[in-house]
């Protein structure tokens with residue numbers, strides 16, 4: 208059995224809006240929308256990985272708030288675990304620095320206006336359910 212590798216995804220929320228990020232690479236994912244995040248590195252806690260990835264990818268200072276229930280299968284051996292997150296006071300505005308070419312703050316009635324990665328749909332449903 209292959210060991211699962213955890214990818215953390217951040218549902219960054221602000222004023223009731225969810226931050227979505229459009230992937231610019233690799234080719235098979237480019238153009239589709241996801242929750243920003245990435246792989247947890249050895250020796251790292253998931254919430255630490257989340258904060259690090261948000262800093263690297265978006266240039267923001269953020270904190271994990273709560274775990275969104277569930278674990279969402281990605282391409283083997285990866286699984287996605289999601290936390291809601293918030294920007295810290297004084298954080299720079301998010302910018303697509305790495306892996307993404309566009310960001311959008313989605314109000315509740317626009318959450319399904321972007322083409323999420325197929326494997327993210329269940330996670331986003333769970334986020335929306337909890338908001």
Ligand SMILES: Nc1nc2c([nH]c(=O)n2[C@H]2C[C@H](O)[C@@H](COP(=O)(O)OP(=O)(O)OP(=O)(O)O)O2)c(=O)[nH]1
Nearest residue numbers: 214215216241242243244245246281285324326327
């Ligand atoms: N970050 C993120 N990755 C996702 C989501 N859904 C999904 O299938 N993935 C996939 C894309 C990648 O194959 C993998 C995470 O890779 P990544 O490229 O974001 O991770 P990373 O920043 O650690 O990248 P690297 O070390 O490989 O450069 O999970 C999602 O919602 N967020």
